[in-house]
Amino acid sequence: MLEFRRVYKSFTDRGRAIPVLDDVSLEIPDRQFVCIVGPSGCGKSTLLRIMMGLTPPTSGTVLYQGRALEGVNLRAAMVFQSFALLPWLTVQGNVELGLHARDLPEEEARRRAAHYLDKVGLDGYEEAYPGELSGGMKQRAGLARALAVEPDILFMDEPFAGLDALTSANLREEVLTLWSDRALPVNTVVMVTHIIEEAVLMADRVVVLTSHPGRIAADLPVPLERPRNKRDEGFDQLVDSIFEKIV
Amino acid sequence: MPELRPSPRWLPILGVAVLLALAALFQGPERVLTLARGVVRVEPSFRDLPAAAGWSLLRMTGSYLASLLFAWGAGYAAAVSARAARVILPLLDVGQSVPVLGFFPAAIFVFINLLGGGRVSLELASMFLIFTSQTWNLAFAVYEGIRTIPFETRAAVDSLGVKGFQRFRTLLLPACIPALLYNSILSWANGWYFLIACEIIVAGPVAYDLPGLGSTLSRAIAKGDLRLALATLLTLVTIVLVLEIAVWRPLRTWSRRFRYDTAAEEAGEAAMFRLPDFGLPALVRVLRGVARSVLHRAPVVRLGQALAATGRGSARAARVLRWPALLALAVALALATVAVVRALAPPWPPETASLPLALLLSFLRITAAYVLALLWIVPVALWASDHPRGMRALSVVAQVGASIPATAFFPVLVALLVDRFGGMEIISVALALTGMQWYLLFNLLAGVQRVPGDLKESLRALGLKRSEIHRKLVIPACMPSLVTGSVVAWGGTWNALILSEYVVYRGKAYEVLGIGQQLNRATFGTGDRTVLFLSLALLVVTVVSFNRLVWDRLYRYVHARYRLEG
Numbered sequence: 101m102l103e104f105r106r107v108y109k110s111f112t113d114r115g116r117a118i119p120v121l122d123d124v125s126l127e128i129p130d131r132q133f134v135c136i137v138g139p140s141g142c143g144k145s146t147l148l149r150i151m152m153g154l155t156p157p158t159s160g161t162v163l164y165q166g167r168a169l170e171g172v173n174l175r176a177a178m179v180f181q182s183f184a185l186l187p188w189l190t191v192q193g194n195v196e197l198g199l200h201a202r203d204l205p206e207e208e209a210r211r212r213a214a215h216y217l218d219k220v221g222l223d224g225y226e227e228a229y230p231g232e233l234s235g236g237m238k239q240r241a242g243l244a245r246a247l248a249v250e251p252d253i254l255f256m257d258e259p260f261a262g263l264d265a266l267t268s269a270n271l272r273e274e275v276l277t278l279w280s281d282r283a284l285p286v287n288t289v290v291m292v293t294h295i296i297e298e299a300v301l302m303a304d305r306v307v308v309l310t311s312h313p314g315r316i317a318a319d320l321p322v323p324l325e326r327p328r329n330k331r332d333e334g335f336d337q338l339v340d341s342i343f344e345k346i347v
Numbered sequence: 348m349p350e351l352r353p354s355p356r357w358l359p360i361l362g363v364a365v366l367l368a369l370a371a372l373f374q375g376p377e378r379v380l381t382l383a384r385g386v387v388r389v390e391p392s393f394r395d396l397p398a399a400a401g402w403s404l405l406r407m408t409g410s411y412l413a414s415l416l417f418a419w420g421a422g423y424a425a426a427v428s429a430r431a432a433r434v435i436l437p438l439l440d441v442g443q444s445v446p447v448l449g450f451f452p453a454a455i456f457v458f459i460n461l462l463g464g465g466r467v468s469l470e471l472a473s474m475f476l477i478f479t480s481q482t483w484n485l486a487f488a489v490y491e492g493i494r495t496i497p498f499e500t501r502a503a504v505d506s507l508g509v510k511g512f513q514r515f516r517t518l519l520l521p522a523c524i525p526a527l528l529y530n531s532i533l534s535w536a537n538g539w540y541f542l543i544a545c546e547i548i549v550a551g552p553v554a555y556d557l558p559g560l561g562s563t564l565s566r567a568i569a570k571g572d573l574r575l576a577l578a579t580l581l582t583l584v585t586i587v588l589v590l591e592i593a594v595w596r597p598l599r600t601w602s603r604r605f606r607y608d609t610a611a612e613e614a615g616e617a618a619m620f621r622l623p624d625f626g627l628p629a630l631v632r633v634l635r636g637v638a639r640s641v642l643h644r645a646p647v648v649r650l651g652q653a654l655a656a657t658g659r660g661s662a663r664a665a666r667v668l669r670w671p672a673l674l675a676l677a678v679a680l681a682l683a684t685v686a687v688v689r690a691l692a693p694p695w696p697p698e699t700a701s702l703p704l705a706l707l708l709s710f711l712r713i714t715a716a717y718v719l720a721l722l723w724i725v726p727v728a729l730w731a732s733d734h735p736r737g738m739r740a741l742s743v744v745a746q747v748g749a750s751i752p753a754t755a756f757f758p759v760l761v762a763l764l765v766d767r768f769g770g771m772e773i774i775s776v777a778l779a780l781t782g783m784q785w786y787l788l789f790n791l792l793a794g795v796q797r798v799p800g801d802l803k804e805s806l807r808a809l810g811l812k813r814s815e816i817h818r819k820l821v822i823p824a825c826m827p828s829l830v831t832g833s834v835v836a837w838g839g840t841w842n843a844l845i846l847s848e849y850v851v852y853r854g855k856a857y858e859v860l861g862i863g864q865q866l867n868r869a870t871f872g873t874g875d876r877t878v879l880f881l882s883l884a885l886l887v888v889t890v891v892s893f894n895r896l897v898w899d900r901l902y903r904y905v906h907a908r909y910r911l912e913g
Contacts, residue, residue: 152506174508184503188521188605197517198507229604242503249507257499 101288102128102151102253107160109146110313119313120146121157126307126316133279133289135299136307139346143314144292148255151290152178173253174202177246181258183238185230191217191241192226198249216244219278236267243275247284256291260298276302276327296342300335301328308345318345362441363891365680391566391575395558400582403546403559407538410474414482414534421482422489423519436490443483444894446842448544449866449883451476469557473545480541481534488530492523524605532595532750539587539752540782540839544846547754561755568758571853576759587751690880698878702865706885709848709861713840716779720836724788728825729817732795745792748785753839754846756781761850761857771850771857778847779840786836787829794828795821826909827902834898841890862886 109121120143128134136144149155150162153173162169164176177198185194192213199209217223220240230238239259246254259275260268278284293299299306300322308318320342324332421439425432455472462468496518504518546561560583567575731738757778764774798821806816840847844863849856858864862882869879 149502154502154505172505172508176506178503178506180499180503182497182499184497184499186500186504186517186521188524189517197504197509197513201508201510201513231604245503245507255506 101130101165102290103163104150105161105163107150107157107162109143109150109155109158121150122313122315124160124314124316126319128288128290130287133302133304134291134307135303135305136290136292136309137294137296137299137342137346138309138314138317139311140294142309142311144294144309145257147309147314148178148257148290148292152176152255154178174249175251176253176255177249177251178255178257179239179242179246179259181261183230183235183242183262185238185241185245187230190227190229191222191233191244194230194241195245195248198245202249212248212250213244216248217241219247219284220244220274234267235263236271239263239271243278247278247286250285252285253288253290254286256289258292258294261293272298272302280326296339296346297330300324300338300342301330306342308342310346318342362438363445363887365683391563391570391572393575393578395563396560396579396582399558399560399563399579400586402557403542403561403583404586406470406474406559407477407535407542410477411481411531411534411538413474414478414485415531417478417482418485418489421486422523423493425486425490426493432490435486439483439486441891442479443487444838444891446838446844446886446890447476447479447541448548448842448845449886450479451545451548466557473542473557476545477538477541480537484530485527485534488526489523492526493519496522521605525602528595528598528602532599535590535595536750536752537839539583539750540754541842543583543752543754544843547758547846564755564758568762569851569853571762573759573762576762580755580759583755584751588747591747591750687880690876695877696875698865698869698875699881701860702862702878702882702885705860705865705882706862706889708859709844709863710889712776712848712859712861713779713783713837713844715776716783716840717833717836719776719780720784720787724784724791728788728791728795729821731792732798732817732821733813738792738796741788742792742796745785745789749789753778753782753785754843757843757846758850758852761852765852765857771859774850774857775847775859775861779843782840782843782847783836786839787832790828790832790835791825794825797828798824823909826905830898830902830905834894834902837893837898838890841886844886862889 104124104126107121107124108119110117110119112118124147136147138144146155150157151173153162153169153171153176164173185191186197189197192210195213195217196209199212204212214226217226220243222237222240222244225233225237225241230241233241239262242259256275260271263271279286279289291299291302296306303322306318306320306322307316308320309315310317320338322338324334324338328335421435425435425439451472454475455469458468458472458475462471501518504514509517542559543561543564546557546559547565560579564576564579564583567573567579727741731741760778760781761774764777765771803816803820806820811819844861845867846863848861848864849858849867851857858868862885865878865882866886869875869882
C-alpha cells in the first residue's frame with residue numbers, strides 16, 4: 101500500500117547539501133508490522149516523516165495506494181517519541197484535534213474520542229491536562245489521538261523511548277494487542293526504533309538502515325511465532341544477525 | 348532581547364537613516380506652534396479627573412490593540428519565513444532602541460497635516476507614539492513563541508491534518524500566550540510611561556488640549572496646584588495597581604497552562620503573594636462560555652476559508668502593487684533627502700555648536716544616575732538573596748515600582764525639589780534615577796532568585812563565608828540579569844531626557860544644557876528646524892550605536908560567560 105521509489109532526501113546547511121537518505125526503495129504491503137532500525141542519525145525519523153507526508157523527498161516518488169503522495173496523508177496517523185501533546189488542551193481536546201480537522205460533528209467527535217480513550221485505558225482522564233499525566237499515560241493519549249482518526253496506516257517514531265523500562269514493556273504489549281485486534285481500522289504499522297530486541301519482538305519485518313547517508317542495508321522477515329518472548333528459540337540469533345548488519 | 352541573528356549589517360543603519368529622513372521630511376515646528384495658538388486653554392480641576400483617567404485608559408487600550416495586531420503580523424511573518432525574518436528582525440531591533448519621544452513632534456505634524464489639526468489628529472499622534480513604545484517586544488514575543496514550538500509538537504498537529512484557523516487557534520496562538528502575556532505587561536508599563544509623557548508634552552509647551560491624566564498633572568504643576576497634582580498621581584497609581592491585581596495577576600496564573608514544561612517550578616511564585624482574585628476566574632469562565640458558543644454558531648470554517656482567500660488575494664495584490672509601492676517609497680525617500688538637505692543648509696544657528704557638549708552632559712547625567720541606582724540596588728539585592736521574606740516584600744515593591752510610569756513623578760518631583768536642593772542640575776539626575784532604578788531592582792532580584800539553592804549550600808558546606816559566596820557565586824550569576832535590566836533602564840532614560848532636562852513649573856522654565864533640552868526647545872520654543880534635526884539625529888545615532896557597540900556585546904559576553912547551566 102505504501103511504496104518508495106528511489107527516494108533521496110538532503111538538507112541544506114549554510115548552502116551545502118547534506119544527504120540524509122540515499123536511494124531508498126521500499127514496499128510496504130497491507131497488514132504488515134514493519135520496524136525500521138538503525139544507529140542514531142541514520143535518517144529513520146526523516147524516512148517516517150516522508151511516509152507521513154510531513155516533508156517531501158528531494159527526489160524520487162512516494163506512492164500511497166498506487167497514487168503519488170501530496171502533502172499530509174490523511175489516511176495515516178503518527179505517534180511521537182516526545183508524545184507531542186498540546187499542554188493547553190485536555191486529553192479529550194488533544195484526541196479531538198484530528199477529528200475537528202476532518203470536520204466531524206461535535207457529537208461524533210466526542211463519542212469517538214471517548215471510545216479510543218477507553219481502548220487505551222485512559223477512561224476517566226478526559227478532562228485531565230497532559231501536565232497532570234505520567235509519561236506512560238501521555239503516550240497512551242498520543243496513541244488514542246492517532247487511532248481516533250481511524251487511519252489505515254500508523255507510524256510510530258520511537259514511541260517507547262521516552263518511558264521507563266517497565267512502562268515501555270507494558271505499552272509494547274498493549275500496542276501488539278491493539279494491532280491484532282481486528283476491530284481496529286489500522287492495517288499496517290511502521291515503527292522506528294533503535295532497540296533491535298524491540299523490533300524483533302514486535303515486527304513482521306525489519307528494515308535496517310545505515311547512517312551517513314541512510315541506505316537500506318538489510319530487509320529481513322521475522323519468522324517467529326506470535327506471541328513472542330525474548331527466550332524464544334531463534335530470538336537471540338536474529339537479534340545478533342541484525343546487530344552485525346548495523347555495525 | 349538582543350541575540351545573535353544573521354542579518355545584513357547595513358539594515359539597521361538603513362532603518363535609522365530612513366527614520367531620520369522621514370522625520371526630517373515631516374518636521375514642521377512652525378506649523379505646530381501656529382496651530383497651537385488658536386487653542387483655548389482649559390483650567391484643570393478635580394472634577395475632570397475621572398474623565399481624564401477614562402481618556403488615558405482608552406488611549407492605552409486602543410494603542411495596545413493596534414500594537415498587538417501589528418506584532419502578530421510582523422512576528423508571524425518573521426517566524427514562518429527566513430527571508431522575511433532577515434529584514435523584519437533588525438528593523439524591530441531598531442524600533443525597540445530608537446528614542447521614540449524624539450519623534451513625537453514629527454508625529455504630531457504628520458497627523459495634523461493629514462487630518463487637519465483637530466482633536467483626532469492629536470489622538471492619533473499620541474496613540475501612534477504609544478504604539479511605537481509597545482509593539483516591538485510583542486512582535487519578538489510572537490516570533491519566539493512560534494519559533495520555540497517543539498519540532499514534534501508541530502509535526503503532530505500537521506500530521507493530524509490540522510490547518511488554517513484551527514491551527515492558529517490550537518497551536519500558534521496558545522504557543523505565544525506566555526511570552527505574549529509577559530510582554531504585554533511590559534508593554535503596558537512602557538505605554539503608561541509614554542502616554543503620560545505625550546500628554547505632558549502636548550499640554551505643556553505645545554499647549555494643545557488632549558484630556559488625560561498626564562495633561563492634568565502637567566497643568567496642575569504649571570499652575571502650582573500641588574494638591575491636584577498629587578490627586579492625579581494617586582488616581583494613576585490606583586489604576587495601575589487595580590489593573591495589576593484584577594487583570595495581569597489572574598492572567599499570569601492562567602497562562603501557566605500554556606507552557607511546555609508543566610513542572611512545579613512556578614509553584615513557589617504562585618504561593619508567594621496570592622492576592623484575592625475578586626471572582627475574576629468565574630467571570631472569565633462565563634466569558635469563555637459565551638465566546639465558545641458564539642464561535643460554534645459562527646461559520647468558522649467558512650470564515651477560515653474567507654481569510655485564506657483574503658490572504659491569497661492580498662498576496663496577489665502585493666505582487667501587482669509591488670512596483671508602484673517601490674516607486675512611491677523612492678519618491679518619499681527623494682523628498683526626505685531634499686528635506687534633510689534643506690534642514691542642514693547653512694547658516695547654522697549658534698546653538699548647533701553646543702550640541703556635542705549637550706550630548707556629553709546628558710550622557711554624564713545618565714551615567715551618574717546609573718551609578719547612584721547601582722549603589723543602593725546591588726547591596727539590597729544581595730541582602731535579599733539571604734533573606735527570603737525580605738525578597739518577597741522587595742519583589743512586590745519592584746514590580747509595582749516598575750509598573751508605575753516614572754514620567755508621572757517628574758513634574759511632582761520638580762515641584763517638591765526645586766528651590767530646595769541645588770537647582771535643576773541635581774533635579775535632572777534625580778529624575779533620571781527615578782526612571783531607572785525600578786527596572787534595575789526588578790531584574791537584579793530576578794537574577795538573585797535564579798541562583799540555585801543547592802549551589803549556594805554547596806559553597807556554604809565548603810566553609811565559604813557569606814561575603815565570599817556573594818562575590819564568587821551570586822554576583823557572577825546575576826550578571827546576565829544586570830545587563831538586561833541595564834539595557835531597559837538606559838533605553839527608558841534616553842527617552843525621558845526630553846522631559847527631565849526641561850521642566851515648566853509655575854510659569855517658569857527650569858532647564859539644564861543637554862540633548863533633551865535642545866530637542867525640547869527646538870521643537871516647542873524656537874521652532875528651529877536645523878537644531879531639531881541635528882539633535883534628533885545625534886540622539887538616535889548615539890543610542891543605536893551605544894546599543895549595538897556596548898550593550899549587545901556585553902549581553903552576548905555575559906550570557907556566554909555567566910550562564911548557569913541547568
